[in-house]
Amino acid sequence: MIGERTLLVNPPLVGGIAFTRQGRCQEREEVLGTTKPPLTLALLASLLRERGHAVRLADLTATRQEIDDLIRALDAEGFLPTLILFPSTTPTLAADVAAMACLKARYDAPLFCFGPHASTTPVASMERAAAVDGMFVGEPEDGAVALAALGSLDELGSIASLTYRRGGDIIPHRAHGSFGGFLTAPMPAWDLLDLTRYRLPLVGRPYLIVETSRGCPYTCDFCVAPLHQGYKFRERSATALVDEMERVVREHGVKFFYLWGDTVTLNVKSFSAICEELIARRLDVRWFGNARADNLQDPAFVDRLKRSGCWMLALGIETESDQTRKDMMKRLESLKIRKALQNMRASGIKSFGFFIFGYPGETPAALERTTSYAIELDPDFANFYPAVPYPGTELYAKAKRDGLLVSEDWTRMEYSYYVMEGNGLNEQVVMEAINRAKRRFFLRPGYIARHAGDLAKLATSKWGVAWHIGSRMLLGAKVVDAVK
Structure with missing residues (x-):
């Protein structure tokens, strides 16, 4: 079998910078203060072990190791991989392939890739990644098991x-991958990783991901999630989810969880069942996740989230303009945003608002209005991002069609850069507006007084991340390019 001895690798840092490569997420560590545990790799390891394959899993980003360190460890153990799998992203593809090519050369093992970029532009990616033998489009689990x-x-x-490659040709995929066993998936093989490497900012405690659902029925034009996992919403049962959390607590001592899904609270009825199961079992866990404001309109439901251990929810608010949200295909009204935040405050759930700057059609004045709107809404935490036209998204097509895209450099298609220009906006204008927004939001005396404890915890638990954020916000420090 090709996968008799399978090596699963999260590639190393890129130019000294840590990136998350999990699901649709492809951001630097400084964006959210953590690089997420490699759930997909751990799940693949579990699926392959169930089928009798020998598996090794290495997260070189988490351990801050290089390919040479991994080669020495494998050679010392005598593990000679016959198949190598790795995740990658739009901004890290070139560096990831260069690093993983060294493993391929060392062991003469075929090399395969998965992730949001492979899902959206597989042929173009293969053309730029000569060392890669194939890329999975969509969810990789069933395809990877079949490959092995x-x-x-x-x-x-x-x-x-x-x-995949056949001779000198690139053969396109025929179907979008969808994991048929998602609802009954085994627990990820967390035992293959050093879990102390994955710590939450603010609390400094280890955390793990438990996947609640896949697929997103919404059509936000900037998002790669449905391109990677499809639009059909699929959710695991309350019993399966809480069983997994209970086992993680028992076997690994981890009590903080990222309930992973593009919109975990989408189905109020089924997620209420999850909450009730958590409450009944008294696991004493804390969890956070992504939600939509329009799913948080019922105070009783939000209170149930809190009682089940909900610590924080992240909301994509994006902009102060209802019209701009409509242009984004983000069907969300301002009144519902305000109601959701009101309900979260009443229940004691922390809020994290996300805002996008520089969407096509916006002006410099619009960015300032969004900053003022964020201050008025006053979530517990906020982050401000440039609009990123990831290849394969409708936003990318719009930027190309309207002549707004000024760079096709994939390494710059992440939250540290702005690659569009028009209507008075360019990279300098947008990135300066973002730094200004952070100063206006976080340096308010009232905000500092209310969140002094949280800010101190961030500084102590994630000093390097806090320094990167602070130096850019306060001193205008230059972005470090993630290029090897």
Whole structure:
């Protein structure tokens, strides 16, 4: 079998910078104060072990190791991989492939990739990644399991979700991958990782991801989530989810969880069942996740979230303008945003608001209005991002069509840069507006007084991250390019 000895690798830092490569997320550590645990790699490890494959899992970003360190460890153990799998993203693809090519050369093992970028632009990515033998489009689990069971690379055509090389040609995928076993998936193989490496800012405690759902029925034009996992919403049962959390507490001693889904609270009825299960079992856990404001209109539901251990919810607010949200295909009204924040405050759940700067059609004045709106809403935490036209999204198509895109450099398609220009906006204008927004939001005397404890915890638990954020916000420090 190709996957007799499978090596799963989260690639190393890129130019000294840590990136998350998990699901749709492809941001620097400084954006959220953490790099997320590699859930997909851990799940793949569990699925492959169930089928008798020998598996090794290395998170080189978390351990701050290089490829040479991994090679020495594998050689010392005598583990010679016959298959190598790794996740990648739009901004890290070039660096990730360069690093992983060293493993391929060392062990003469085929190399395959998955992730949001592979899902949106597989052929173009393969053209730029000569060392990669194939890329999974969509969810990689079923395809990776099938790949590992093949007798030879001559059988790659049997995997419909794979874009792969045959001779000098790139053969496109025939179908979008969807994990058929998601609802009954085994617990990820967290035992293969050093879990002390994954710590939450503010609390400094280890945390893990538990996946609640996949797919997003919404059509926000800037988001890669439905391009990677589809639009069909699929959710696991309350019993399965809480069983997994209970097992993590028992076996690993972890009590903080990221309930992972693009909108975990989408189905109020089924998520209420999860809450009731958590309350009944008295696990003494804390959790956070992503939500939409229009799912948080019922005070009783929000209170139930709190009683089940909800610590914080992140909301994509994006802009002060209802019209701009409509242009983004984000169907969300201002009144519902205000009501959601009101309900969260009443229940004692921390709020984290996300705001996008520089969406096509906005002006410099619009960015200032969004900053004022964020201050008026006053979530517990906020982050301000430039609009990023990720390849494959409708925003990318719009930027190309309207002549707004000024760079096709994938390494700059992340939250540290702005790659569009028009209507008085360019990279300098937008990034300066973002730093100004952070100063106006976080340096308010009232905010500092209310959140002095949280700010102190961030500084002590994630000093390096806090310094990066503070130096850019206060001193205008230059972005460090993530280029090796």
